[in-house]
Amino acid sequence: MSTPSHKITSAEVALRAGVSRSAVSRVFTPGASASKETAKKVRTAAEELGYRPNVLARAMVSGKSRIIGLVVAYLNNQFYPEILEKLSNALRERGYHVLVFMTSRTEGNIDAVVDGILGYQVDGIIAASVAMSSDLSARCEAAGVPVVLFNRTQDGDALSDVTTDNYGGGKMVAEFLLAAGHRKIGYIAGWEGASTQRDREAGFVEALEAARASLHAREIGNFVMEEAKAATLRMFSNDPPDAIFVANDHMAIAVMDTLRHKLMLCVPKDVSVVSYDDVSAASWPAYDLTTVRQPANQMVRETIDLLLGKIDNPNSPKRRIEIKGRLIVRGSAKVPEGWC
Amino acid sequence: MSTPSHKITSAEVALRAGVSRSAVSRVFTPGASASKETAKKVRTAAEELGYRPNVLARAMVSGKSRIIGLVVAYLNNQFYPEILEKLSNALRERGYHVLVFMTSRTEGNIDAVVDGILGYQVDGIIAASVAMSSDLSARCEAAGVPVVLFNRTQDGDALSDVTTDNYGGGKMVAEFLLAAGHRKIGYIAGWEGASTQRDREAGFVEALEAARASLHAREIGNFVMEEAKAATLRMFSNDPPDAIFVANDHMAIAVMDTLRHKLMLCVPKDVSVVSYDDVSAASWPAYDLTTVRQPANQMVRETIDLLLGKIDNPNSPKRRIEIKGRLIVRGSAKVPEGWC
């Protein structure tokens, strides 16, 4: 392979292979018709020259960039790097690449961010745990760019989304805690703008009430470790609970640290802790969290199917996919008698 | 703003504003000359139509895509999500976006991955903790795409890189452990293909030898938690050490879990543990790791400066930047008398 000091075009390959530019194009276009012989000549020439088709030029004429924009808020919560990795791998297998757009979780600048994405002619957008103004989703719609919300729903909106059954998950946790005999149960909430937070809490509280119990204490942790610590301290400053449901694992880690190292309590002897997500740290022996698993692989698969489906068939209807979660019982909470 | 069902072109904006396409272009090109009045007409029309310049088309003619390709191996190690986030934010501030390419850590498929990147006409590539064949770096060179290696050096190669002083860091750890009175010191190695692994170990071992001590035990963890656990078990199966240096925090977490929960040892009473990186989990009370901090912000800044510098000025020379690390003393290792 020679190493010229500029980018190689299909014309140069064509010249060297003694064919036309279209021939070159066809050889590099899956499912286009070129004779075995032409293909070989072209591939050889391309190899020798170090030619790669220019994806951008291809995108311009075909209208498909094979780029998916991924909007993500905080990578601190281990759940999201895991998702990003899975998403990226699965997408690559289907011939797409991921352009990452970081934003803060609050609605403020997300519109600007997505606006920026649109300029890259992405074929689709996955918004992980962020909210979009309906104005903005309308623009995406208008631009013909499908959007799917990952791990977040948004009402009154025409966006597809993939979530787990957060309501059912919250309910499961309440039933588990109740069955273990807990009666003074606290809840540490995530950011209240998040549908995950709202649904988990709703399911949790309703199951409590269905059993004639009620929330003993409630504090807000906003999905942020520092705030979760402060919330825990507040919750234990007076008439402490004997069990806590924390809205996600990320905060639960901070909660457990605070319980043990600031309040000198034992988990689960003094207080049971249950949370949500089942990130990999949840299974580390130091925490050993009982938690509701969000089946990441399945969520990713559904998200991609939904998005690519919409790309292939732009007027496929909006869909909301809700996947059942499962309670993973570990050591951070008392286990009810005979629980299986 | 109206919401047409297709993508808006500069021609449409031009038409509505009663100017030429070039005028529109100039209004959206920073530092181009357009009269105040034209600018206003164009902006209004653009706003009403919901126009965004097509970055891809612009890239084709200008030759600059404003996309940086980021190659990253595993997001499991918390260090990388943190870096990705910082990188992405800093780059966006400078008008670039990040296209993420995931690969496995071993050299196998990385060439294919980078090859794919080149097709996107990225303006530059940041390779985080992955090795590139010299053949491939030659191709990037030939294509005029600068590459900088993040947290990894590669000898015999013309690539710029940004690392911390891993050799010096390893040395610091040895001195710290020795000063605390440890004499039976073990090392859990990372993947041996990594320069970080090699340099940390080299500095560590040489400082040990300089003090007429030597490595008491050595096992390989390959930067993978499961393997680090197995390595720990092996190391303690016979004549256990009283201190361990673990090549990074990610493995150290697994090592500590194993020490405490499988081997029933106390840290640091029975064994001191020191590691490398200072990811956020290192400061969680459950681990409270004494570790060498890699100054992420500074590394990111240098990386970006280096890369963008090379983009602006293609024949700026290759540079290797090495940043000093610092030992963050926490509770996972005995602290030498009078250490400050």
Next chain:
DNA sequence: CTGAAAGCGCTAACAG
């Protein structure tokens, strides 16, 4: 300061 014209690298329709 502004418009007309040319062309970035590629693919898609059309003849042959």
Next chain:
DNA sequence: CTGTTAGCGCTTTCAG
């Protein structure tokens, strides 16, 4: 199966 032709949306000389 193959080459020719016409653009994708934009920026950029070059005249005016």
